[in-house]
Amino acid sequence: MSKRGRAAVCAVAGAITLTMAVAPSASAIIGGHDATSPYPFMASVQKDGQHYCGASLIEQDWIVTAGHCTVDVEPEDLSVRVGDHDRTKGAEAKVTEVVAHPDFSYEPFRNDVAVMKLDRPVDAEPIRLAADSGPTGTGTRILGWGMTCEDGSECPKPPMRLQELDTRIVPDERCSEDYEAKNELCTDSPTENAQACILDSGGPQIKGRPGDWELIGATSRDGDADPKCATGPGIYTDLTAHRDWIERTTAE
Incomplete structure (x- = not known):
């Protein structure tokens, strides 16, 4: 299997098919810890009542997520919980529209971003999109629910409480x-x-x-040739680079 293939298996196949195997479908954080701050914008996209993907509330009736979270799903399959560390709580809404970036592709990964329209404004505070992502070395934080180990048989149930991990932007050449x-x-x-x-x-x-x-950013996929998620960097869609498309789409 190619480096690209391994990355795809670790990311998209996991986010879509692993749900039906040992865990709900949206990756979690290995090596993180329980969330320490309020994150009212944090959203759990759910399919058949199970956590499917993470997302961020950017307007009271719009969320932004990864493009690959839209593969093989229809709006009526999805609901959202927003604003609580517990993925089963928070404001609830249904998804009425799913819009992947028009240039999103799975193989190779390109423009891995999508927005979803909610059926009503939710009572939660959106997060603002930064003007830029920042230079190499910028300190960041990632958030998520799901598996907290590499082997799903060892952690078959993702945590109920939101996990966080402090991270940083590293040189481009570190990624695959x-x-x-x-x-x-x-x-x-x-x-x-x-x-x-x-x-x-x-x-x-x-x-x-x-x-x-x-x-x-939005979590996209593994960042190196090692099939283990926790070793090496991860790749995140730069949402600031897609600002124009996001703002234009959510304004329609």
């Missing part, structure tokens, strides 16, 4: 051959063997500080 620097963020953690994995897809990458967070 299908990484696209102009639209993506190569991201690693100072914590050894810690990274997003099968099931945090679409979840937010943020910068700033508690009470003043800005959104810069």
Whole structure:
């Protein structure tokens, strides 16, 4: 299997098919810990009542997530919980529209971003999209629910409580051959063997500080040739690079 193939298996196949095997479908964080701050914008996209992908509330009736979270799903399949560390609580809404970036592709990964329209405004505070993602070395944080280990048989039930992990933007060359620097963020953690994995897809990458967070990215996929999620960097869609498309689409 190619490096690209391994990355795809670890990311998209996990986010879509692993749900039916041992865990709900949206990757979680290995090496993270229980959330320490309020994240009112944090959303759990759910399919058949199970956590499917992470997302961020950017308007009271719109969320942004990964493009691959839209593969083989229809709006009527999805609902959303927003604003609580517990993925079964928070404001609830149904999804009425799913819009992947028109240039999204799965193989190779390109423009891995999508927005979803909710059936009503939810009582939760959206996060603002940053003006830019920041230079190499910028401190960031990733959030998610799901598996907290590499082997699903060892952690078959994802945590109920939101997990967080401090990360940073690292040089582009640290990421694999299908990484696209102009639209993506190569991201690693100072914590050894810690990274997003099968099931945090679409979840937010943020910068700033508690009470003043800005959104810069969405979890996309594994960032190196090693099939283990927690070793090496991860690749995150640079949402600031897609600002025009996001704002234009959610304004329609």
